[in-house]
Amino acid sequence: MNTTLIDSPVANVANIARALRATGASLDVTRDADAIARASKLVLPGVGSFGAAMSWLIETRIDHAIRTAVANGASLLGICVGHQLLFDASHEMGTTPGLGLLRGEVHRFEGPLPVPQIGWNRVSGGQAILPVRTGKIACPPLFEGIDEGTAFYFVNSYAARDAASEIASAEYNGRFTAAVQQGRVFGVQFHPEKSSRAGLRVLRNFVAWN
Amino acid sequence: MELIPSLDLLHGRVVRLTHGDFATAKVYGDAEEVLDALDVPRGTRLHVVDLEASRSGKPIETDIVRRLARRDLIVQVGGGIRSLDDAKRWLDCGAERIVVGTAATSSLLDLLVTTFGPQRIVPAIDVRDGVVRTDGWTRESNITMREIFARVESLAIPEALVTDISKDGALRGPSFALYRQLNAMTRVKIIASGGVSQTSDVISLARLGNVSGCVIGKALLERRVDLHEARARLAASNAVPERVIPCLDVRAGRVVKGVSFVNIRDAGDPVECAMRYEEEGADELVILDIAGDRSSIDTVRRVAESIFIPLTVGGGIRSVEDFRDTLRAGADRVAINTAALHRPELIAECSREFGVQAVVLSVDAKGGQCAVHGGKEVTNFDAIEWCKRGEQLGAGEILLTSVDRDGTNSGFDIELLRAATSVLKIGVIASGGAGTLDHFRDAIEAGGARAVLAASLFHDRVLTVGDVKRHLEAEGIPVR
Numbered sequence: 001m002n003t004t005l006i007d008s009p010v011a012n013v014a015n016i017a018r019a020l021r022a023t024g025a026s027l028d029v030t031r032d033a034d035a036i037a038r039a040s041k042l043v044l045p046g047v048g049s050f051g052a053a054m055s056w057l058i059e060t061r062i063d064h065a066i067r068t069a070v071a072n073g074a075s076l077l078g079i080c081v082g083h084q085l086l087f088d089a090s091h092e093m094g095t096t097p098g099l100g101l102l103r104g105e106v107h108r109f110e111g112p113l114p115v116p117q118i119g120w121n122r123v124s125g126g127q128a129i130l131p132v133r134t135g136k137i138a139c140p141p142l143f144e145g146i147d148e149g150t151a152f153y154f155v156n157s158y159a160a161r162d163a164a165s166e167i168a169s170a171e172y173n174g175r176f177t178a179a180v181q182q183g184r185v186f187g188v189q190f191h192p193e194k195s196s197r198a199g200l201r202v203l204r205n206f207v208a209w210n
Numbered sequence: 211m212e213l214i215p216s217l218d219l220l221h222g223r224v225v226r227l228t229h230g231d232f233a234t235a236k237v238y239g240d241a242e243e244v245l246d247a248l249d250v251p252r253g254t255r256l257h258v259v260d261l262e263a264s265r266s267g268k269p270i271e272t273d274i275v276r277r278l279a280r281r282d283l284i285v286q287v288g289g290g291i292r293s294l295d296d297a298k299r300w301l302d303c304g305a306e307r308i309v310v311g312t313a314a315t316s317s318l319l320d321l322l323v324t325t326f327g328p329q330r331i332v333p334a335i336d337v338r339d340g341v342v343r344t345d346g347w348t349r350e351s352n353i354t355m356r357e358i359f360a361r362v363e364s365l366a367i368p369e370a371l372v373t374d375i376s377k378d379g380a381l382r383g384p385s386f387a388l389y390r391q392l393n394a395m396t397r398v399k400i401i402a403s404g405g406v407s408q409t410s411d412v413i414s415l416a417r418l419g420n421v422s423g424c425v426i427g428k429a430l431l432e433r434r435v436d437l438h439e440a441r442a443r444l445a446a447s448n449a450v451p452e453r454v455i456p457c458l459d460v461r462a463g464r465v466v467k468g469v470s471f472v473n474i475r476d477a478g479d480p481v482e483c484a485m486r487y488e489e490e491g492a493d494e495l496v497i498l499d500i501a502g503d504r505s506s507i508d509t510v511r512r513v514a515e516s517i518f519i520p521l522t523v524g525g526g527i528r529s530v531e532d533f534r535d536t537l538r539a540g541a542d543r544v545a546i547n548t549a550a551l552h553r554p555e556l557i558a559e560c561s562r563e564f565g566v567q568a569v570v571l572s573v574d575a576k577g578g579q580c581a582v583h584g585g586k587e588v589t590n591f592d593a594i595e596w597c598k599r600g601e602q603l604g605a606g607e608i609l610l611t612s613v614d615r616d617g618t619n620s621g622f623d624i625e626l627l628r629a630a631t632s633v634l635k636i637g638v639i640a641s642g643g644a645g646t647l648d649h650f651r652d653a654i655e656a657g658g659a660r661a662v663l664a665a666s667l668f669h670d671r672v673l674t675v676g677d678v679k680r681h682l683e684a685e686g687i688p689v690r
Contacts, residue, residue, distance in 0.1 A: 015540070019518055048565060112442040113450075114635050116567045118606055119660075120451045120493055120690045151451050151690040153520060155542075155567045171449040173442075194520050194542065196488060 003207055004039035006062060007031045008082075010053040011045035012193070016079060019193035023204035036065035040074050041207070046081030050090040050106065050158065053081050054098060063099060070101060075184040077206045083187030084158060086180070092158050101185050104163040104177070109156075111173025116157040121170045122149045123178045123190070140167040140181050141209045142188070142202055150198050152178070152190035159189055211416040213440055214286075214401065215250055216257040216427035217241055219271045225261070226428050230375060232265070238431050241274050242281070248430055248437060252282040257309070257371075257403075257425045260289030264311070267292050272303045279304025286332055288371075297322055301330070309334045309371060323365045332401070333362050334371040337388060343375060359396035369399045369422055377405030383628060383656050384411055386418065393420040401425060408632040410658030412440045413447045417655070417686035434632065451690040452654050453493035453661035454678050455639060456668045458483055458513070460497055460506045460525075467617070467666040477669035484513045487668065490675040492519060493690055496609070496639075496663060498545070498572075499525030500584060504532060507539050514540020524572050524609070533560045537568065545572040545609055548582045551591060554603055561604025570639075571600035575626055576613040585613035594629045601636050608634065609663070612642035617666060619645025627657030639663050647673065647681040654687055 003025040007013050013029065020027055020043065030036065044066065046053045057063040070076055078086045087098045090106035098106070109115045125148060159176035160166075168179035170189075180187045186206060192199035217224050220235060224244045228234040238244055241258075250256070256278060260271045267290040278285050287300050288309025297308050310322065311334040322331050335358055336343040342353055362370050372392065374385035384405040392400055399422035402415050407429045415421045429435040458465045458480050465477040477483075484495055497513060499506040504526045514521050523536050524545025536544045544564075550556050550571065561569045574581040575593035582589055597608050610630055612623035622640045630638050637660035640653035644664035653659045667673050679689045 015514075018515065022518070111446075112439045113446055114637070116565070116606065118567045118637070119453060122449050122451065171446055173446065193518060196519050200518060 001041055001210075002026050002028055002039075003041045003043060004036060005029045005043045006036060006045065006066075006082075008045055008053060008056060010048055010056055011082065012047050013045055015193045016043065016045045019200060019203055020207065023200055023207050025203075025207040031060060031062070033061045033065040036062055037068040037072075039069050042066065042069055042074055042076045043206075044076065044078045044082035044085060046079065046083075046085060047155075048081065050081055050084055050092045050098070051094075051096045053085060054096055057085070057099070066099060067101070070185060073184065075206070075209065076101070076186065078185075078187035079193075080156065080189065080191055083180070083189050084160070086185060086187045087160055087163070090158060102163060102165045102180055102182055102187070104160045104165070106158045106160050108158050109173040109176070113173050115173070117154050117172045119154065120151040120195075121154050121172060121178075121190075122151050123168045123170050124148055125168060140179075142179060142181060142186055142205050143168065144205045145201055146198055152188075152192070152195040152198060152202075154178075154190045156189060211412075211421060211444065212255055212423040213412065213437060213444070214255045214257045214423050214425045215245075215248065215430055215437065216259070216403070216425045217244065218259045218261050218427065219274060220261045222271065222274065224431070226431060227261070232261070242277060244431070245278075245281070245283075250283070250437060253284065254437075255284040255286065255306075255423070257401075257427075258285055258287045258305075259309075260287065263290030264288070266290060267296075269296055269299050272299065275300065275303045275305055279306075288332075288334055292318065294318075294321055294325060297326065301326065306330070307332050311336065319361070320365065323367065328365055328367045331365075331367055332369055332371050333358070333367060334373065335359075336373045336375050337385075338375045340388075355392070356395060359392070359398055362398050363396055367398065369401055371401040371403055371425065373403040375404065383407060383624075384415060384424075386414060386655055389415070389418050389421055393418065399423075407434050408628065408658060409435055409440045409443055410631055411435075413444060414655040414658075416444055416447070417688075419686055447688075449688075451493070451688045452659075452682065453639075454491070454650070454675050454682070454689070455494045455496055455522075455661050455663040456483070456487040456492050456675060457496040457498060457641070457663050457665040459500045459665060460509050461499070461501050462505070463509050465669060466500065467669055477666065480509050481512050481516050483669065484517050487675055488517045488519050491679050491690070492675045494520045494522060494661070496522045496524070496545070497541075499523070502526040502548070502584065504536075507535065510536065510539045510541060522570055522609075524570065529556070530559050530563055533564065533568075537564060543568050543570050543606070545570040546605075547572040547574065550600070551580060551582060551589060551596070554599060557600055557603035557605055561606075566604055566606040569605045570607050570609050571597070571605035572609040572611070573597055573600070574611045574613050575623075578626070581613050585616070593626070594633065597630050597638075598633055601634055605636065607637045607639060607660075609639045609641060610659075615643025616641075618643055619667070621645060621649040622653040622657060622659070622662070624652055624657045627653060627659050631658030637661065647678060650678050651682060651685045651687065654682070655685070 640659035
């Protein structure tokens, strides 16, 4: 199955493409809205400003294409700002609506640690993966083979907190959502393409998932 | 780990002495006013020392202790407690615990423990150069640390206050080595006292494992440490791993390395080195184009294409365009150095254009001043002032290299690092001088650095990145 990488100008597409290829993905890198709407496996990258990234999606109608693909059963992985775009809205410089595929909003980190967060941070199983009654912690497919507390590389000033779809969280000026999954929609706040072996494993898990 | 504000009282006022010398007393004002000014919340444990009593042997400041206890503060009080009656007087004033110094070496300690219980007694042990001191620091005792801790342990006393008096009030950092030594010697938990002068000291003490509390006096009064900020950073710090960064000094497509930027020699192929370092667990990679003419842009591209960890690139970045080209070649962050000294606005311009996270300010310090042109020329910019300016202008991190130490393997310049980390909110990468595993630990623990960088040590395979990370972890410093 081909993986379609959305060629956003507000993203580090080359690095993510290289990382995806390293996991064995056969890759289409495109900004063609029709191709994106037909895709069965999508990656939405993003760095920098939420507003700029969202504007580009709207201008190119790729926002609709993504929603169409997801409605038709495609799986989707948002990375960094691409992950933030999955939510209802972000409060970066005013309030900007996002793709609205997941419930929740993105807020600025406030607290004693310097913002942006730049560096490695440990990720723990979030609320969605704790079916406490069975006494077992189900591993979400994205984190197959990844140990609890594994560190990933983050660069962000904003994050969602306590998202209902949270599958992993991390601590920085309080607890924030590090990864989400709802059905076939996934997102990671960290940069898997800069997180060495663990990051490549997450990408491979997404690429291999059916 | 508990943060315990400390008030030394003399003639009804909060004062500080340096090295226990009464002649050096600096007055800060009335105790309650000081607590209000420091915004000390209810329920906080306070360490109160009656200085006059410690000299004369008679409790003097009982009224103040009574008032503090009434404010819902948990007061532990010390100074001149030499009898059961002295101790009883303090406890009657509302003190929760009593701190006994001189008495800790006498039979009075047993009596106090039998009468009031081990939980209410805190033995205070003053140490200078590994020797226990008594009587307001003026007399050497003939009991060893090992003996005194064996006694404390046998009396089931949970915590002892340990002051390295050569460090106290001097704001040069706590005695990490002493507390580590005690960790191997005793199960008694340590309340560390003396030398805490910046927030990173608090975090480093907490990482030692056997330190259950940390007394902060002068640093709070002088506003070098904010109680609330320190508590919050303490809560967050263990989740954030510290980084180990190999540095590739590159010229003409090869990795090179010299001593204090001269006597350059070949140290390998950049791509091979980079891939090996990632494999060993490097958290990030730095490439410095030491020719300073950006002739290594192709090398940057090749390295960027072969690794999956963050890459920072510096050397010869003179404009926003240079910065952009370097990012396009695959760098995640770009380090600016000389050009920013000529035109500081470059930092702000790049920070606005590419984000704070992309901007690293590289500062080469030589004798406390900024050096340029690979360390050959010294400017009249003060290195620390320049770091502060860089932070204000929008740098996301400082790469601080001691040119004096570079390539000498004699250790990072801890004083330089402390000078920088005590005034900056953004992180500092320590560079220049790494020679042993402990040097890396010290740069983070004592220097307050958030990352450690080395070059020749890794190139020459004296140590591997993995060796350093394992050592840091064994010493209680979180790593990836």
